[in-house]
Amino acid sequence: MTGEVAVLGAGMHPWGKWGRSFVEYGAAAARAALADAGLEWRDVGSVVGADTVRGGYPGYVAGATFAKALGWQGARVASVYAACASGAQAVDAARAQILSGLADVVLVVGADAAPKGFFRPAGGDRPDDPDWLRFRVLGATNPTYFGLYARRRMAVHGDTVEDFAQVKVKNSAMGALNPYARYRKRVTAEEVAASAVVAEPLRLLDICATSDGGAALVLSSVEFARHRGVDRPVRIRAVSTVTPRYPNTVLDLPDIATDSAVAVEPHPDTFRASIAKAAYEEADLGPEDLSLAEAYDLSTALELQWYEDLGLCEEGEAAKLLREGATTLGGRIPVNASGGLASFGEAVPAQAIAQICELTWQLRQQAGERQVAGARAGITANQGLFGHGSAVVAVR
Template identity: 35%
Template sequence: MANRVYVVGVGMTKFDKPGSREDGDYPRLAKEAGTKALDDAGVSYREVEQAYVGYVYGESTSGQRAVYELGMTGIPVVNVNNNCSTGSTALYLAAEAIRGGRSDCVLALGFEKMRPGSLGTTYDDREQPMMRHIQALCELYDPVFPPAPWMFGAAGREHMERYGSTAEHFAKIGEKNHRHSANNPYSQFQDVYTLEDILNSREIYSPLTKLQCSPTSDGSAAAILVSEAYVERHGLAGKSVEIVGQSMTTDNESTFDGTAKNIIGYDMNVRASRAVYEQSGLGPEDFGVIELHDCFSANELLLYEALGLCGEGEAPKLIDAGETTYGGKWVVNPSGGLISKGHPLGATGLAQCAELTWQLRGTAAARQVDGLDAALQHNIGLGGAAVVTAYQRAER
């Protein structure tokens, strides 16, 4: 029987425009987030038995260099890279170490120091890992550079063609997430925009405008995960949040079934979320707060359906009814999400974990959603991996 896993400490830096912090090199970002997580847990770094450190852009063993800012204790440090799901992959691996009984106290840390502008490639002398996905989508929609907004925007167009969603539905998601981020001191952007502002901002790839797209960001986030025995030994139940379900899925043949939505991971998301619902005994209706991967507003809309908040083709009704913001059935991305909080790739999944931990503890300040029993996290990286995690307060 697998050991139970608890989050007892979280921390993160403010997410910022690349290069805007004078002290913004990755070791200092990692030190800030890691120290906050350790202090939050009341744990010394010497008690940490393993570390999983995620980043996408960086040299080999950057993970070691990052955690050496916290201490040099000789523990295993594993470098993790899984595209945009890197942070949640580090979280998943840390939880696996607890579940398997190999450790009682594990650090999951993610960071990114990015370059401004659209994401690019590092190595041009070999096939790119997304090439098969791009070629498959080229058969459906004419390619446009940069590829990321084209890929997610194409999935949005497909939804419009099949189900009648409109540009306004996607823009409403951008408006919501920017509005939510105004209450998040860690958010890269804290500006509130009208729906007209969102619709009239620069078009990136229709239906996506600039204010519906996540930016490049610098930042770091971290979590301390421990076993049930550790919680009891150190009296940490009051601050603990339990991971009651967690699943990682990767591409299978359905990714290339001739639909744009599966090329960007829809089927992966369905399989990961259903596995978590089965593990936890919870369903979509049980999660008052959801932090999900809104790299583009089109992905958030599709995720309403993939995660089972509604049936296929019904996301526009959910949006029009205001069911995914304060006062609705769910508060989706109270942090502002990737669109407004920012998206330093290696840190995103762990920042989601931090937000949900604060929400379940009741310490999310102006963002707090009242009466929470459970929260859901979704993070995806194309090429591909989807990670879904369900949390409950430990006293449950």
């Protein structure tokens, strides 16, 4: 397909709490990706950095920061921020450069050094910032939101706290097999149930941590890859960065009317479902063609929601899919074979890139003990703040 680009290299810095600069993590991941690609830093024509708001000024110009760390060599540079979708947005920018002929080889890098505890809104007290408002006015920190979403699934679909715990059990078992994961210990359902309640009904082990880490990709045109002797490279076939869709927007209601005549039916697709739908349409694939998925498991309940939004099952059937073992290794459609954020924690600019690293290794049959047998196509999915969608489809 004309929109495809090749993944020549994938590299990561292990997740953890290392207490060092995000630049160190990103540079290490970049060097690993270049080594994996069999290329030198001087071969790179462009660098796209996924920004972090926690690294001071260098974090806001991550592309230039990583280029400097690797050594100035004249490469084109760009920096992208979209919160949790930053990595996918960076990949999208890199793809555009390759397809337009601006660069043959583009390095994409994301890294973070995250504080312990809540991610605070950037810039201090900001009454004009919706993130600040939900924290300070509503008291709706991220775990509160996750808990509300879990309660909704319990009320609407009959999910149970035991179902949520099984997501953690599944992901921890796969994360234990991943050398880049921060948490490499299997967790039992009893341990999840015994952990502290954070936002009812979710417990500490239902919610992902904040972490340090880095990830990088070396992307090129398919023609360049074949010229390098890579006849069957992993290819990125779609990158979805869509915004939500509404059928109508009523800006001014007459006299603040509550008349139902001005109401409209909601769009049939949720935001997350529309992210996946756009990716499938661009890739000319469907959920039935997938071998695996890497989904954004900020909480265990949210992973279940992604099953439905990715079309892996019908609405309300996510817990059933989990109970059947379909989403674990050996199942019909393993989800988060990497271990997911449950095993890594959030290093925000790096996580969407890390998901593509996992797809790359899986599609190359290089994932070791967590290998999904016969993997040929996979999708990633996450969601950034304020309408930033993110899904990537990779094939081989």
